[in-house]
Amino acid sequence: MTTKTLNIVIGGEAGQGLVTIGELLAKTLVECGYEIVVTQSYQSRVRGGHNTFTIRTSNAGLAAPQETIDLLIVMNEETVRLHREELSKNGLVVTDSSIKIDAIPCLGVPYGELTSRRHENVAALGVATFLLGLDKTVPAQVLERKFGKKGAEVMAENRKALDTAYQWTSDKLAQARPEALDFLKLPETKRQSPRLILNGNEALALGALSAGVKFCSFYPMTPATSIAVTINQYAAAMGVVVEQAEDEIAAINMAIGAAFAGAPSLVTTSGGGFALMTEGISLAGMTETPVVVMLGQRPGPATGLPTRTEQGDLELVLYAGHGDFPRAILAPGSVEECFHLAGKAFELAESSQGPVFLLTDQFLADSFRAVVPFNVDELCSVQTGTDPSPAQSPYRRYALTEDGVSPRLLPGFSRHLVIADSDEHDEDGHLTEDLEVRVRMVDKRMKKYARLKNEVIPPSYLGAEDPELLLVCWGSTQGSVVEAAGALESAGRKVGVLHFAQVWPLVAQHFVEYLNRARQVVAVESNATGQFARLLERATGLQIRRQILRYDGLPITPQTILAALKI
Amino acid sequence: MSTLQDFGQYETAWCPGCGNFAILQAVKKALVASGLSPHQLLFVSGIGQAAKTPHYLNANVFNGLHGRALPLATGAKLSNPALTVIVESGDGCNYGEGGNHFLAAIRRNINLTMLVHNNQVYGLTKGQASPTSQKGFVTKAQPGGVLAQPFSPLAVAVAMRAGFVARSFSGYEEHVTAMVTQAIAHQGFSLVDILHPCVSFNKLNTFTWYKERCEKLPDDYSPTDWEAAMKTAVKWGDTIPIGLIYKNEQPPYEENFPVLKKGPLAKQGVDKKALQDIFSRYL
Incomplete structure (x- = not known):
């Protein structure tokens, strides 16, 4: 199976409906069986400004955003100016035909002739459907689900905008160099069972x-x-x-x-x-x-x-x-x-x-x-509080127990009284200045760490058994780090990825071997000072000297990592 | 039904002669008069000498952070509306640190009772000015006297049309009992601002000072007349009116949540069919 990955950016001012196009296109792609990763970039304002809705899509697994743009659907001129440098080699701009753009491949769509202003969003969806080689019936179904409830007339207008724009694109490209745009056609893929x-x-x-x-x-x-x-x-x-x-x-x-x-x-x-x-x-x-x-x-x-x-x-x-x-x-x-x-x-x-x-x-x-x-x-739901029936009178909310966890009765559910205090308190919950009690209560609370540590999610490890390079990350950067590691592996390097989905408490024996075994360890984080690397050092005594840090407000992408590693 | 003994008798950390003793006794009497048992009650307090009061009676208690009793009590009431929730704390806690919560609780009309021990001074931290201290009141922290205007809790509460607004004085224990009993019975937000002396740190607003000024509202006073209530609420001088100053009947906040009609949140599980329907919306 040939794998193709495309990055589609829809850009314009806030209030121009670009999120609507984006969501409709994302839904269409998923229903056709492709994977998506959406990145939204917006400004802190209600109208105007420059916003983008980016869909990276592929017929193979996908979990990271991408920096270069293959298809740029723009609602205003500014978007072209801001993003033209990011266009990939064959990258295409789709714009309203009234916007004049020089020196880059561009498809000017006469939205005004094809549809009313209100339906330009849906028309853009029609253009993208053709360019990406998608089954035209799928966006029609997506529209039906979105607008169907609003009545037959609304639906018919939307459907017409979609079909007209699709047909226009088909006719237009039949006249001139369609092969240049073949790279936008996604390979056919199997429909999957419905996904959320x-x-x-x-x-x-x-x-x-x-x-x-x-x-x-x-x-x-x-x-x-x-x-x-x-x-x-x-x-x-x-x-x-x-x-x-x-x-x-x-x-x-x-x-x-x-x-x-x-x-x-x-x-x-x-x-x-x-x-x-x-x-x-x-x-x-x-x-x-x-x-x-x-x-x-x-x-x-x-x-x-x-x-x-x-x-x-x-x-x-x-x-x-x-x-x-x-x-x-x-x-x-x-x-x-x-x-x-x-x-x-x-x-x-x-x-x-x-x-x-x-x-x-x-x-x-x-x-x-x-x-x-x-x-x-x-799916399991949480059971709240402790059954009051076995509780002895007087009930003591902070009774000392082996693991520090006391039976937690809820106020009003039995005749037992529940006392909680922000002051240091005795087992009964009432405030105390008895310093021996103080020590017992601190120890009781801290004992609960043992339970938390028992339930820690160990970091996930992916990659070679004895990597020369170990990439360490946490939270949302996982997809980008894994993809970058894959690219490095393809280039012949032995790479591992250690991802933490729980960053506290840390249980060193879950992962210290990985840090010791790798020839080089690099921490990847979206902050300026390597906060997680510092925490790992606190937990293990091991310092991670090499760090890839991004803090310009944009997400870490595979390219961020590969560029930093000079690959 | 309960008796005074059900609410216990505890040693306190208060100074001899403190107004808090009379307030504690009056609150216990009000609880008996309201027919409430200890386990039906939740007292929520902040930090300060007044905020220790719930430790000196039998009830469910959450003694929280300075200034934050109201939001904590609001959360508890919205979690289990069957609890009778009483906030009890001082003037610094409720009107200073917690000022924004005071406004929000009035706006919500959440069904709880707020008892403010108002002695116009910070006691626990040893005698600094409080939001209700008189202009010119001299303390170690305000050696030149208080520069700011005193906060007028009753005027603010009446201006915002709070559900139940009353003032009392610890020197009249039966009056405090009556006001607290009525406040508990009121369905909606109720405030009882209770003036009392601080024998250690307020040498200006003493027991005698209050006694000379506090005057019960006349029998023909109508607490439902908002304009008259506004005039009464701002009265502060040679005469300080005490009693139920303003009252209105509005549905309490928790009635806006249909889920609470089914009982406390702790007893409500997860409806898996509803959950499945929600998931389906994302297909």
Whole structure:
């Protein structure tokens, strides 16, 4: 089977409907049986500015974005100016015929003659369908599902725009040099059984719903907002209370209150909002209240680049909250992993009775992929609280136990009283200044690390058994690192990839051999100082000197890595 | 039904003569009068001398962070509306550190009772100015006197048409009991601002100072007249009105969530059929 991978960029101003074209085309490609990786780039404004919706597609497996552009569908002139340097050798620009472009291959589409302004989006989809050699009936079905409910007339207009543009492209290319555009034709591929199209945030939301989230409080902040918004969309059907708090401090405290009263609870935020929550994180640690925090990273410090991507908040999350208390930090590497680790986060929060963090970033949050449907029957939801029937009176919320985890009764569900305190407290929950009790309670809380360590997800390893080069990464960069490693392998090098989907706690024996065995270790991260490499050094004493770091706000691509390694 | 003994008797960390003693006693009486048992109650407090009150009675308790009792209580109420939730903390905690939450709780009209021990000074941190300290009030931290205007919680609450707005004084224990009992019975957000002396750090607003000024609202006072309530709420001088200043009946916040009609969130599982339908939307 010949493998072909294409990168399609749709660009224009905010409000020009480019996301609509992008989503329709992405759906069409997936239904035809291709893989996709979507990258969305937008500016912090509602109208105007320069935005792109990029679909990388292939008939083979795919998990990373790409820098060069094979097909550039533009809604304005600026997009051409900004991206012409990125066009691949045969790269084609599709534009409105009124926009004049020199010296690069360009297909000017007379949208105005073919359709009304309102349907230019769908017409562009028709052009792309022809250029990519896709079965024309598929986008028609995609449109039917999107607009079918709006009535026969709306559907007929859309269908007409699609067909007219498709036919126009076919006729136009029949006249002149069609072979030059053959490289845009995707090889035929087998239709697959239906797949879900999800971005990272949607997968997190669905994962949380599956796990049994019942309370979600948040304050809007890009790029995390859509997690809470997606949960809210299904709040009535799934029985969830979603509350937009007055600020992030309220959001975390509400979630702690809801969790204390028994609801599996979630807050969603980004770095700046999370910074405000940190005293609350400490409170969850002290009162041993389970709470899940999903943090979509964007470049800081301060307001930073609100709509771009970075992995710069690892140390913030690792050290957030004053004092010592256990925590776990998960960092999914793919959209599928977003779903599963959301569930894992709720399990860990409940079993360790404390805060659990899930770190993603703008790139993964907005990146659509095709995902094999989850089997609902296999999904487990979290069981909250402890059965009160065997509890002795007086119930002691912080009873000392072997593993530090005390039975957690919920207030109001029995005659037992539940006392929680942010002050140091005795086993009964009441505040104390007995310094011996203090030591016992710190030890009790820290003991819970043993349980967290037992449940750690070991890093995944992919590649040669004795690699000369080991690429170490965490979270959303997985796909790019794996693809870069594949390219290096094809060039004859022995390469391994060690990817961490859980970055805290770290269990050194899970991975220290990999670090020792490789001749050279390179850390790949989207931040300026190699925060995870520093954490690995803390856990193992091994220093990773060579680091590939990207912090311009764009995602790490295979090209980023290959260029840094000078391949 | 419960008795005073059900709510226990504990040693406290308060100074002899502190107004908190009378408030604690009045709260216990109000709980008995409300027919509530300890396990039906959740007290949420912040940090400060007043915030220790829930430790001195039998109930479910969450003693949280300074200023953050209201959002925590809001989360708990939205998680289990069957709990009678009472926030109890001081003026610094509720009006200073937690000011934004005070406004938001009033706007939501969440069904909980907020008891503010208002002694116009920070006690636990040893005598700095609070948001309700009078202009010119001299402390070690404000040696030239307080420069800012005092916060007027009742005026703000009435202006925002909070559900239930009352003031009381620890010197009139039966009055405090009556106000707290009514506040608990009110369906929606209820505020009882309870003036009390700080014998250690407020030498200006003493027991006598309050006693000379606090005056019960007349029997014919109508708490449903918003304009009259506004005028009453801003009165602060030789006479300080105490009693139920303003009241309205609005559906409490938690009634907006259909899921809560099915009971506490902790008892609600995952509907796998609904989940499957949601997954299908992404096909």
